[in-house]
Amino acid sequence: xxxxxxxxxxxxxxxxxxxxxxxxxxxxxxxxxxxxxxxxxxxxxxxxxxxxxxxxxxxxxxxxxxxxxxxxxxxxxxxxxxxxxxxxxxxxxxxxxxxxxxxxxxxxxxxxxxxxxxxxxxxxxxxx
Amino acid sequence: xxxxxxxxxxxxxxxxxxxxxxxxxxxxxxxxxxxxxxxxxxxxxxxxxxxxxxxxxxxxxxxxxxxxxxxxxxxxxxxxxxxxxxxxxxxxxxxxxxxxxxxxxxxxxxxxxxxxxxxxxxxxxxxxxxxxxxxxxxxxxxxxxxxxxxxxxxxxxxxxxxxxxxxxxxxxxxxxxxxxxxxxxxxxxxxxxxxxxxxxxxxxxxxxxxxxxxxxxxxxx
Numbered sequence: 001x002x003x004x005x006x007x008x009x010x011x012x013x014x015x016x017x018x019x020x021x022x023x024x025x026x027x028x029x030x031x032x033x034x035x036x037x038x039x040x041x042x043x044x045x046x047x048x049x050x051x052x053x054x055x056x057x058x059x060x061x062x063x064x065x066x067x068x069x070x071x072x073x074x075x076x077x078x079x080x081x082x083x084x085x086x087x088x089x090x091x092x093x094x095x096x097x098x099x100x101x102x103x104x105x106x107x108x109x110x111x112x113x114x115x116x117x118x119x120x121x122x123x124x125x126x127x128x
Numbered sequence: 129x130x131x132x133x134x135x136x137x138x139x140x141x142x143x144x145x146x147x148x149x150x151x152x153x154x155x156x157x158x159x160x161x162x163x164x165x166x167x168x169x170x171x172x173x174x175x176x177x178x179x180x181x182x183x184x185x186x187x188x189x190x191x192x193x194x195x196x197x198x199x200x201x202x203x204x205x206x207x208x209x210x211x212x213x214x215x216x217x218x219x220x221x222x223x224x225x226x227x228x229x230x231x232x233x234x235x236x237x238x239x240x241x242x243x244x245x246x247x248x249x250x251x252x253x254x255x256x257x258x259x260x261x262x263x264x265x266x267x268x269x270x271x272x273x274x275x276x277x278x279x280x281x282x283x284x285x286x287x288x289x290x291x292x293x294x295x296x297x298x299x300x301x302x303x304x305x306x307x308x309x310x311x312x313x314x315x316x317x318x319x320x321x322x323x324x325x326x327x328x329x330x331x332x333x334x335x336x337x338x339x340x341x342x343x344x345x346x347x348x349x
Contacts, residue, residue, distance in 0.1 A: 019327065028280040037177065048202070048203070
């Protein structure tokens with residue numbers, strides 16, 4: 001069985017105080033920042049703020065326009081596609097109509113031929 | 129209106145209540161009060177910088193990361209909601225930045241610009257952290273003491289990152305188990321387990337010093 005921490009043996013704080021490792025660690029305290037740390041950090045915060053503001057006027061504006069441009073581009077593309085589809089549909093309908101007319105003319109032409117061949121005059125019939 | 133809310137909070141928060149005061153400072157920072165930001169930095173810089181320096185063993189990097197922590201606190205002041213203790217929330221930022229730095233370091237092959245430990249001539253050791261002035265008379269004792277501090281720092285640096293942060297938060301920043309669990313995003317039993325394993329590892333690594341001390345100096349905190 002894996003050894004675990006002695007949860008309920010004694011209060012945690014007392015456990016810390018009685019542990020020699022704990023006391024040894026206390027001999028190596030946390031290092032302190034230098035005297036100018038706060039001033040430098042404040043300056044950095046100010047710079048970051050300025051950076052964010054300039055970003056809002058420069059890059060931010062660009063991205064805002066890009067976002068708007070995306071909508072405009074998308075909308076335009078949609079309209080073009082719809083118009084293209086409409087035109088294509090109209091063209092295909094026109095072609096169908098033309099085909100039908102052509103077929104009708106062809107049928108009429110064949111009918112004329114049939115009529116011409118079957119309507120020979122009776123006096124030319126040699127069987128009589 | 130904002131000023132009135134701030135004033136109300138200030139009157140409600142007793143001066144002794146550190147967390148409430150931090151939250152008041154955050155409200156003031158959100159309102160653009162630079163004095164409040166300075167106060168917050170000065171109040172927490174020791175804990176934040178010290179923790180990061182202990183975690184990384186690199187004072188230059190620690191300074192940069194500690195500044196980044198305060199920049200993030202400053203940026204988040206407007207959207208900050210006082211749901212948890214301020215210090216716990218701030219140390220969650222510390223944790224994220226330190227662990228990110230560890231990941232970055234593990235990805236990159238770093239070539240140290242610092243001279244090797246034996247060539248420095250600086251008795252502060254490989255970590256480069258300024259050690260406290262030791263009130264011990266003889267140079268031999270000073271050397272031994274510094275050597276011990278260096279070994280302690282090295283033993284802490286050799287711990288896995290979760291255990292290391294748990295031990296630093298518990299030992300040096302005196303966080304409760306619940307707070308450490310919140311910072312490490314884990315449960316309280318898991319935190320206790322982390323601390324137990326860290327202590328056992330340190331006990332083995334620092335066995336020589338523990339034996340030689342034999343309880344001597346254990347009264348010092």
